[in-house]
Amino acid sequence: MKKTIICIDRDGTLIHDSKEHLFLGSDNNWHEKVKILPNAIEGVRRLNTIAGAGIYMITNQPGVAISDFALLTEERAHEVCRFVVEMFKDGGARLDGYFLCPHATPEYVSRKPGTNFHPHLVHDCHCLKPSLGMVFNALQAQGVTPDNADVYVIGDRASDVRTALNIGGTGILIPFVNEPGELDKVKRLGNRNRIHVAENMLAAAEYIVSHPDDVGSGDL
Numbered sequence: 001m002k003k004t005i006i007c008i009d010r011d012g013t014l015i016h017d018s019k020e021h022l023f024l025g026s027d028n029n030w031h032e033k034v035k036i037l038p039n040a041i042e043g044v045r046r047l048n049t050i051a052g053a054g055i056y057m058i059t060n061q062p063g064v065a066i067s068d069f070a071l072l073t074e075e076r077a078h079e080v081c082r083f084v085v086e087m088f089k090d091g092g093a094r095l096d097g098y099f100l101c102p103h104a105t106p107e108y109v110s111r112k113p114g115t116n117f118h119p120h121l122v123h124d125c126h127c128l129k130p131s132l133g134m135v136f137n138a139l140q141a142q143g144v145t146p147d148n149a150d151v152y153v154i155g156d157r158a159s160d161v162r163t164a165l166n167i168g169g170t171g172i173l174i175p176f177v178n179e180p181g182e183l184d185k186v187k188r189l190g191n192r193n194r195i196h197v198a199e200n201m202l203a204a205a206e207y208i209v210s211h212p213d214d215v216g217s218g219d220l
């Protein structure tokens with residue numbers, strides 16, 4: 001039987017994301033800006049009912065590569081992730097771990113004129129979603145390969161859904177109010193039978209729980 005591996009985006013999926021709170025951890029009062037989204041705890045708790053499932057938070061954090069954010073070091077970014085995982089634990093929701101990408105692509109840099117970057121963190125890495133580095137980290141942590149795992153990626157962006165498709169898994173988009181263009185982007189992707197749209201984390205979890213070993217019927 002295949003193992004279920006579920007990778008969940010952080011910002012805009014598990015916790016609130018906003019223009020003001022962008023680059024969480026770039027100031028010293030970041031703790032109070034961490035706000036868990038409605039139904040996110042319940043959703044992860046529901047996923048916890050799947051026997052043997054590995055559940056990981058995976059997050060692109062290009063702010064780490066921005067040298068203007070003196071406080072948002074790689075260590076700080078890990079601290080924020082650990083804090084989020086602990087908050088879920090306090091709510092009775094188990095995340096088996098997390099992985100973060102601290103890199104910025106040259107393309108990202110070109111979109112931010114006037115922003116300064118750490119040169120060693122600017123490159124086309126293998127971990128930035130929709131690349132698969134963090135999903136492979138999750139598979140490795142559970143001792144499985146793509147061939148013996150059912151992989152789900154849940155997130156608020158098309159890049160999260162594309163990450164799932166890139167590994168032959170199922171992508172679940174939870175459209176977030178601050179990312180209104182993402183649903184349209186997802187609708188333009190192929191593989192619609194491997195894409196599902198859910199209202200929140202609990203609905204996403206219900207979908208996974210009720211469609212075991214199914215690639216999904218698709219609903220776009």
Ligand SMILES: [Mg+2]
Nearest residue numbers: 009011012156
């Ligand atoms: Mg997100």
Ligand SMILES: [Zn+2]
Nearest residue numbers: 101103125127
């Ligand atoms: Zn990376």
